[in-house]
Amino acid sequence: MSTPATRPKRPPSTLGAFVTKEMHHILRDRQTLAILLLMPLVQVLLFGYALRTDIRDLRVAVVDPTPDVATLRLRSRLAATSRFRLLKVSTTTNVLPELFQRRTADVALVLPTSFAERMGRGDTAQVLLITDASDPNTGTTMQVYVRSVLADFERDFGGARPRAGAIFIAVASRMRFNPTLESANLFVPGLIALVLTLVSALMTAISLSREKELGTLEVLLVSPLRPWQIIVGKVVPYLVLGFAITCLVLTAARVVFSVPMRGSVTLLLAESVLFTIVSLSLGVLVAARTSSQRAAMLGALVGTMMPTALLSGMIFPITSMPGWLQPVTRVVPARWFIVIARGIMLKGIGLEYLWRETAVLAGMALLLLVAATRSFHAHLD
């Protein structure tokens, strides 16, 4: 009767009781619960409204040393677009350094002297475009916007003489799937990854290490409960919570920002569950290797939240990372999930294109689940 195989059968209610108990912990800690439910909503709103990478209301300063018909047209053209606000027109470039230092201007357009005359002659008119590139991504985007206005202008007024090379840049670019570069569309999939990591990895790590700290784990270990039963009991409630929060974020994104859902919602939710399992296993692993709640929290933040926020392509594109860092992102589960979520939501593609990413996630889930169960011993040492 000593071998585990011959041990007396456990009544089926044990796991249920464990899950119920864990639900009590979650529901009675009102403060944490409120944070868990409100934070994703606040983040959706923040990312949607405040942290935009699409640019509106660009403040443009124009240096026009010799105002004439052509420059006035160009200026009114700029002012007419919703993206630009004509901030200042000056005849000298002296004012520019201060405008940029004070961050009152985003873009400056320096026009040559006798612009209309040069255009009329078909001469080259050199135009200087200055942007505040302290944020390189924004800088690039702003340049693109101004150039497109200049190109339009050239087409309308210099079109008869195509050799007039002053403003000859005709950039043909198309933004697929997100033509208006709505940042909410890009952020929501990443946000789901971030929130799921928080709920599953961080909360599981904290709740498991809390039992360690309080000594209740010692009592659970002395019981006939198997390690996997303890882990499943711990993990299932957070799986449910994560699922609920995913639905919440998706609904909010849809209602407030009309973020599209071009693919299958069911598939997206299933992939979210897969990703949650990966994060939960990471949380258990972190808790198994730490002895206090504080250490577990730090471990989960550094080990799961930071990679999810920084190395998943959620905020910073992986292609703009240094060469050595790009392969590192492959071990970050969120990287794969974000590709999947963006694919489903924005491109409307299914498993036929996403099976590779799904397989990577499933592999990670299996590996980490085994590692998590192994890390959790039947003994204290």
Next chain:
Amino acid sequence: MTARGAGAAIEAEGLSRHFGAVKALDDVSFDVRPGELFGFIGPDGAGKTTLFRILTTLQRPDAGSARVLGLDVVKDFWAIRTRVGYMPGRFSLYADLSVEENLRFFASVFGTTLEQGAKLIAPIYEQIAPFKDRRAGALSGGMKQKLALCCALVHTPELLLLDEPTTGVDAVSRREFWDLLEKLRASGLTIVASTPYMDEASRCERVALIQRGKILEIADPRRIGERFDRPLIAVRARERMRLLEALRAHPGAGSVFPFGDVVHYTDARPGGDARAIADAVRQDLAARGIADAEVEIVSPGIEDVFMALMQRRGAEAA
């Protein structure tokens, strides 16, 4: 070596366990008879917790073996876990669950129900039942301790292991708790408890004195004083610090240690006439300017034996 009865509740043989360079347990052997209330007494860090963790199968010994309810603590640990009740040093309850929820949870963890366990815990549970809907975190220390005891008993174990169950509990609750343990023992349950308190140890049938991972002595606490081979003098004075210094300076002083509001003194030489020693002490104290000293001969208690054994150990080690 003690003779081993076939039905011993616990048989431990040469148990050793170290953590790094620290020897937590060093060749510990003892046995506990079925139905016995057995105590471990020793200072903090003596190895009591490690011993309990080995007996509850939470930790494994480096050397030696132990059988609990006839089962090997290393090989048969799953079987032991269903049949033993354990209350760790810090009461392990869920503060955000109610009294009843805690009990039901621990019952279900052991695959049973509160109703099935009701018979054994009834005398304890009736004391906390009025608060059954209260969160465990809002209970007093004594109540928490009773709830923890109920949780450890709810699956009707055959052996109850309590690691310093009264730490951090007031004196009245401590006494009540030991009354409960005696009641449980009377119903046939085997109980092993550890404690740093001498008065609790004296309520055990047998007690093992443990220090630095070694068992110094296993004895009946009521007869342990008989092993004390020299007269014991209790001295009381208003200025205790001066009294301690004076007694230590007394020629022929053996052990001098504070004991409650008195100081216990023994001579370094074994034997000797109690009355003569007491007189010598009284005269010496008066000569040293402590006029209010009350000197009397007392019979040694378990602490005195323990102190004497510890001192002898220290002398041997030096």
